[in-house]
Amino acid sequence: MKDMFSESCTAILDAVQLCTTKLAHMVQESDDKPPPLTEEEIEERTNASSSEERHELGTTGITLRYAFVSQRGYYPDEPEKPNQDAWFIEPAFQGKPDQFLMGIFDGHGKCGHDVAEFVRDNLSTTLSQLIDRYPGDFSKAYTNTFLALNQRVHVNKDIDDSNSGTTAICMIFRGSKIHVANIGDSRAIVCESKDGRNRAFSLSIDQTPYRPDERARIRKAGGLVMSYKQLTGDLPMHDDWGLNLNEEVDASGDPPRVWAEGSHSPGCAFTRSIGDASAEEIGVNAECEMVDKELTREDKMLVIASDGVWEFLTNEAVVDIIAAFDSPLDASRAVVAEAYRLWLHYDVRTDDITIAVAFIEYSERALV
Template identity: 50%
Template sequence: MERTVASITRINARIECSDRSEWFALGGGLGLRFAYLTQRGYYPDALNKANQDSYRIVRQFNGVADQLLFGVFDGHGGDGDKVSGFVRDQFERELKRQLSICSGDFETAYAQTFLALNRQASKRHFDSVMSGTTAICAFFHGTHLTIANVGDSRAVVGSEHRADSRDPLQVKASLLSMDQTPFRKDERERIKAAGGTIMSAGQIEGFAPLHEEWNDNQGEAVDETGDPPRVWAMFDDGSLQGPGCAFTRSIGDSWGESVGVYAEPELTVYELSARDKCVVLASDGVWEFLTNQAVVDMLLKFDDPLDGCRAVVAESYRLWLQYDTRTDDITIICAFVEADPAPSFGL
């Protein structure tokens, strides 16, 4: 059976990860030591299902020494692996193209990259009608960090924090992105204004009361209901059809565009400092059963970010099998923020 000790070899065969952690100098006396890991999910009824998560790391983006790009793309639907792979493979090229168009306006170029890839996906030889991908990207220009998010993957920073001057320093997890799901009131209202309907599966089937009092905890607590609110299209006869997605933005999923499921990202700008200890990007396979703080605490038990990635993914996998009969695909990029060990010359 898949859950026995004998299945460890099979589990390890599903893992793709860094050979070793890497160093990247940001300038300003800081750098990142980073690693990635992705693990294909376990689906009892589809043991050979492809890993629909993908990732991208681009060092010295556009030939600039202190520019670094991270991306995590979480595909879904029948061709989700193809959509996420397409976005992964085309993101660098498209961002460079948009930068040439936008005349140095980085944030506009960044946002337009997602929208352009969404348009291009609809012309490819795979299903982007009922398949798509979420995307969380981190662009470092020196210590200046810009996060772009579409969907329910997430970016988090762990920073030293002291609640009171007499208290010891603690590392506190803070959001660098906001999940775009129907848990968010603003996203629910946007979807409803576009003609969509928000209901959970239990509400549709009559097992749960009709309400909109969902708790938007954004990773501070784990949602244990297992029945999230979803986006639906309602026909004139009152029947509900797809997409039935638990996110409100994605690349692809053109069926959902008529009810507001689109590819426009939300951007967050953040300036890294010596008080920051780690930056984490991960697909929702990590965040389903682990809080932001739990992930940061786990990572910082290790000296090497690759060891931290292994621990977080292993715990995510264990919790999936504890609460479900399957596991999601799980992907994480972890960067430890550290002082640059390079010698400094001059006055």
């Protein structure tokens, strides 16, 4: 199982820790344009925990205080477009108090919400079945869960996943150890509080064509990687995308995408997903990347969120917002509100924005 804190990932983690909010120095305190939605309209398109909830992780002495918020995107040309983000939180997974499972799924394409909801509704049962099938090999069960769901989406006659799919970011607590599985560009982070300072650490790496290893994998499978303007000949070909990881702004607004040779499709800005049957032929697959982490008393909060949060907020910016609140629900609402504000500052629309926040508390008897 891949360990994000192993030497092989140290350079990547160092690259993302000190980033600040995208173009934060350019954000003005106010815009002349009136907001497109009233506060009442925003609330109507928001689904959130009614209050913060608590879960004690069995006999570990660790308690989670958690909440989620999801706000449907604003698309002027598609005012009735559904929220394509799906999410779930399951305390006492498999009936075991020391387990806790949560996930967020960011759908895309015409049927993206159907794919995201299918994965949400079937992940827990599928994972439980595979844990029983592979006793002692949790990594295999976790990995195969997403592969199995991907195949089930492909053969589901009620879902056209030819050009629709979903990301997946899932986190499961098993005692004091957490296991993160990632497919696509949703993200998980942990906040470490040490010497009076909060620091954000990635628990996943966005799977996009910005990553050299993902570009190489896609090309090996027969796919092409270039921006739309490169595809149309409006920009010269180059491969100098750097190590962006959605932490630094692409000033052109024209990110590298995945294309089939001789085609203007699928144009994926991600390199892994569940669904997207046509893109699977050129390397866009549902193989998750996994991270293990043993909790320490310095770990104070955990976050999973769709890319509606991360588009204009860095890991550190999100942690700074959350750290100002005592309630995970208030913190979640604040992050969503800031993400929404930044979307409208830089664009005429907003993506769906979904976040789940868990505050971690340790009793004196906690075995960490």
